[in-house]
Every structure is written in structure tokens, then in C-alpha cells.
Amino acid sequence: MSESPARLNVTQQKDVSIVEFxxxxxxxxxxxxxxxxxxxxxxxxKDRPKLLLDFANVxxxxxxxxxxxxxVNTKLKQQNGQxxxxxxxxxxxxxxxxxxxxxxxxxxxxxAEAFGSFE
Amino acid sequence: MSESPARLNVTQQKDVSIVEFxxxxxxxxxxxxxxxxxxxxxxxxKDRPKLLLDFANVxxxxxxxxxxxxxVNTKLKQQNGQxxxxxxxxxxxxxxxxxxxxxxxxxxxxxAEAFGSFE
Amino acid sequence: MDTALDTPLRFVIHSDFAEGRQVQHAILEEITxxxxxxxxxxxxxxxxxxxxxxxxxxxxxxxxxKVVRVEASITPQIAExxxxxxxxxxQRACVPDPTTDENVERIxxxxxxLIESYMDEVNxxxxxxxxxxxxxxxxxxx
Amino acid sequence: MDTALDTPLRFVIHSDFAEGRQVQHAILEEITxxxxxxxxxxxxxxxxxxxxxxxxxxxxxxxxxKVVRVEASITPQIAExxxxxxxxxxQRACVPDPTTDENVERIxxxxxxLIESYMDEVNxxxxxxxxxxxxxxxxxxx
Ligand SMILES: Nc1ncnc2c1ncn2[C@@H]1O[C@H](COP(=O)(O)OP(=O)(O)O)[C@@H](O)[C@H]1O
Ligand SMILES: Nc1ncnc2c1ncn2[C@@H]1O[C@H](COP(=O)(O)OP(=O)(O)O)[C@@H](O)[C@H]1O
Numbered sequence: 001m002s003e004s005p006a007r008l009n010v011t012q013q014k015d016v017s018i019v020e021f022x023x024x025x026x027x028x029x030x031x032x033x034x035x036x037x038x039x040x041x042x043x044x045x046k047d048r049p050k051l052l053l054d055f056a057n058v059x060x061x062x063x064x065x066x067x068x069x070x071x072v073n074t075k076l077k078q079q080n081g082q083x084x085x086x087x088x089x090x091x092x093x094x095x096x097x098x099x100x101x102x103x104x105x106x107x108x109x110x111x112a113e114a115f116g117s118f119e
Numbered sequence: 120m121s122e123s124p125a126r127l128n129v130t131q132q133k134d135v136s137i138v139e140f141x142x143x144x145x146x147x148x149x150x151x152x153x154x155x156x157x158x159x160x161x162x163x164x165k166d167r168p169k170l171l172l173d174f175a176n177v178x179x180x181x182x183x184x185x186x187x188x189x190x191v192n193t194k195l196k197q198q199n200g201q202x203x204x205x206x207x208x209x210x211x212x213x214x215x216x217x218x219x220x221x222x223x224x225x226x227x228x229x230x231a232e233a234f235g236s237f238e
Numbered sequence: 239m240d241t242a243l244d245t246p247l248r249f250v251i252h253s254d255f256a257e258g259r260q261v262q263h264a265i266l267e268e269i270t271x272x273x274x275x276x277x278x279x280x281x282x283x284x285x286x287x288x289x290x291x292x293x294x295x296x297x298x299x300x301x302x303x304k305v306v307r308v309e310a311s312i313t314p315q316i317a318e319x320x321x322x323x324x325x326x327x328x329q330r331a332c333v334p335d336p337t338t339d340e341n342v343e344r345i346x347x348x349x350x351x352l353i354e355s356y357m358d359e360v361n362x363x364x365x366x367x368x369x370x371x372x373x374x375x376x377x378x379x380x
Numbered sequence: 381m382d383t384a385l386d387t388p389l390r391f392v393i394h395s396d397f398a399e400g401r402q403v404q405h406a407i408l409e410e411i412t413x414x415x416x417x418x419x420x421x422x423x424x425x426x427x428x429x430x431x432x433x434x435x436x437x438x439x440x441x442x443x444x445x446k447v448v449r450v451e452a453s454i455t456p457q458i459a460e461x462x463x464x465x466x467x468x469x470x471q472r473a474c475v476p477d478p479t480t481d482e483n484v485e486r487i488x489x490x491x492x493x494l495i496e497s498y499m500d501e502v503n504x505x506x507x508x509x510x511x512x513x514x515x516x517x518x519x520x521x522x
Pocket of ligand 1: 327350367
């Protein structure tokens, strides 16, 4: 995954791609486009992709970033894939609750729990 | 703190009382009354008390439990004390956001962050 | 809206929290058996508990001569739960909003709004003595 | 309501995200200097960013000949921020609710509702070309 920009840390564990955001702000529209593209590459690289996004380092999030996540989720579903979000900080969790996107995404407390929740 | 019921695990770190809920449901009205009383003992045991509640094990919460937490917070403030909540799981965080109690309480992602946020 | 086709579970209990908890457990077992997802399960547990506590406490006022009736119709897609007490009812519209700045430090009054937030459909019937709540298993096949 | 007494910060920028980010940083520094708590700071950062992006993108449509004006009045108690573009405005009431079942998978349309959720007071003025937002530093002395 050497193509992925420095702001993502991608590792593979069994059949799950684990992506850690390494910057605390994934807000800037330019960043967001890049991140979205990098995630697309992962999603398209296999059938039934399993993607785990680790938000431990993220302490800010814009509506554009939410749109990017929805986009990734939609593409994943089209390929019968699964998306899990993990380690979301309390202030960021509030954003998901206010927008009711916590009902769209599967959110786990820890990376290990998210990993265990794939079907 | 040998008086505190088994459902609480209380430790002292510097001037901060750290309380861990050891049961995943702090829902039952009886439990809640007991827990509230145990927290009162801690709050009243000193001036300017600092209380850190660790929710890592809590995966269910009722409105009665929220009332108990508000009560503890109010008493703490009367004694110029400080309350911090930590390690709240995503589903529980949703309850705090829906009731807007995340605006009343200071919530941190981890116990260490909560510890560092006392003034 | 889907309607539940299985024969509903029915319970008649005294105005007692311990009996309420047994009903809650029985219904949640059925929810698990029908493979409800984690969010729907959380929602139903919370709403059911708040409704049972209200029926026992505010409705029947712990009166040992009054009962609470519970009915749960559960399919893999949807859960419909009815809780009915023998109290005097109440006006939903008169329960103050607990999220306003003035009310946010009040100790009581969050049960009703949590029920409404977590369930997809809530109807107060029979003057407030009966609550009907519906929650889809939206997590199914997600 | 409190009004801000300090001389307000004023900025005039081009329709450019990088310039928008500089304004955002300058205002957040002032917020930090006035000891706003973590929740108020988070709220202001989010709302300001959404308002700036909307002014540059939807208002001025990235037109290099149009400017965005920003005014921030900040005291230890309260922040009042005004963002004004030179576009054609919009009707707040016509922006669809992004949280309904039909809209929750749409990629756009959450900025306005986030601003309104996170700020204490929001007014759309001048036909939608100007937004005035107020946030108390409720964390002060908590
Ligand atoms: N089944 C019921 N019968 C009568 N009154 C009820 C019932 N359920 C709720 N209420 C009324 O609505 C109010 C709000 O209930 P709720 O939101 O659950 O908060 P709380 O139980 O903490 O007061 C109660 O104080 C009570 O007056
Ligand atoms: N300053 C503005 N000028 C013109 N239209 C605006 C402005 N701000 C918001 N809008 C309109 O409101 C809609 C919703 O905005 P928003 O909630 O921020 O979501 P998004 O930017 O993702 O579309 C926009 O699509 C646009 O039509």
C-alpha cells in the first residue's frame, strides 16, 4: 500500500484491511478527496472487502468527511463488503449521533471489537 | 473503601478518586441507589473532591442512572469538586448525546485523558 | 409498515421491578433469537426498561393490587411491544423537554424522550396508560 | 444575551479554502486565548469551517472576483461570528433534513444542520448570504 498518502496507515490482518487515520484533522477538502481515493483503491482491490477504520487519532471531522465515509460505505455494500468504524472519540461520536449516521455505520468501541464483528 | 458494594471498584490516584463500574448494567433502581450512595460517601469524604468515573465496562444505562449521575455532579459542584467521565462506549455515548448530558458532563476518551483534565 | 405475524408473547405481572426485569429478559431473549443487530437490541432493551419502570412506578404507583400487561410481537424484521398499566395515565405533551438549558440538571424526566428517540414508532394510548412501541431490525443484513 | 465588547476581528478573503483555513486558525487562536472549554472550541471550529466552506463553495462558487467577509467578536464568555459571501443566497427552509431514512445515505447536506446543532444561536441573514452564529463558553468555570 505504498501509494496511500502519509495520512493513512494501512495494515492487513487476515482478510480485513485496517486503516488508521494518522492525522487528527481529516477535514480539509483536499485531504478528504485523497483519503477517499485511497480507500477506494482498497475497496476495489478485492471482492467482499472488509474495511476497518480506526479513528483513535481523529479529533475533528467535517460534513465533507462524513460524505466521504458514506461514499465508501455505499461502494463497499455494492461489492458485498463490510465496513466497521472503531475507537471514535467522544466529541466525534457526537457528530455521528447528531447526524444519525451512527445508525448507518457499525461502530465499535475498540479495534479488537470491530475486528470480531465482521461476518 | 471496603464499604462500597462489589459493583464499584474504587482506587485513589494522587487526589483523584477513580471509580470503575464493574457490572455492565447499572440500571436496576436498587443498584442505582446503592451506587449513588457509595459515590456520595466519596464526594463527602473531602473538600474539593475529584471524581473520575470509568465506564469501560458499562454497556447499558437507564434514565434513572443518568439522574443519579446528575445528582452526584450537583453535589460535587456544591463542594467545588470536579467530575470527569471516561471510556464511554459508543452506544452509551449516544444516550449522553441524545439527552444533551454530554454538555453537562466532561467526557474524555480514556482514563488517562480524564485524569489529565482535572484543574 | 410490516406487522408481526408470530403469536405474540404475553405477560401479566405485579407492580414489581423484579418481575419487570424477568419480562425484559424474556423479550430480549426472543430479540436475540431473531438475530436483531446490536443497535436495535440496545434500543429495545432501553425503551422496554423505561416503559416498564414508568408503568410500575408512575402508572400503578407500586400498588400490589394493580397489574402491568405486556405484549411483544417479534419477527426477524420488526419488534412491536405494548406495555399497559392500571394507573390514571398522563399527557405526553405536558412532560417538559429535559434537554433545555433550564431542565438539563433535573434528575428526572428522560425516560419518555429516550423511548421516543430509540424506537421507530411510539404511540401513547388509552390516556397514557398504554404505550405501543415499534423498532425495525435495521441492522439485519447490514 | 451577552454581547461581545472587545473590538471584533475582521477578515476579507478570496474564495479559496486555504485562505479560509487561515481565518479559521486565527479565530481559534483567539478562542483558546479566551480559555474556551473543549466542547465550545470543538463546536466553534466545526461551525466556522462549515460556514466558510459554504460561503466559498455554494455562495461565491469559487469565483476569484468575489470575497468572503468574516467578523468575530470574542469575550471569555461568548463568541459571535459572522460569515458573509457575495453569492445569491439560499432558503434555509428548503434544505432537506439529512437525518431522515430517505436522506441518511446522501453524501451532501449536513453542514447547515451541524452548524445549528453546535451553535447556541444561528441566524441566516441577507437572503442566506450572511450567517451569524453565537456560542457561549459554557465550559468556563465548570
Ligand atoms: N405510565 C405512566 N403513567 C403515568 N404517568 C407517567 C407514565 N409514564 C410517564 N409518566 C409521567 O411522565 C413523566 C416523565 O417520565 P419519564 O420521562 O420516564 O421520567 P421520570 O420517570 O424520570 O420522571 C413522569 O414523571 C410521569 O409524570
Ligand atoms: N452560503 C451559501 N450560499 C448559497 N447556498 C448555500 C450556502 N450555504 C448553504 N447553501 C445551500 O444549502 C445546501 C446545504 O448545505 P450544507 O448543509 O452545508 O451541505 P453541503 O455543503 O454538503 O451541500 C447547499 O447544498 C446549498 O444549496
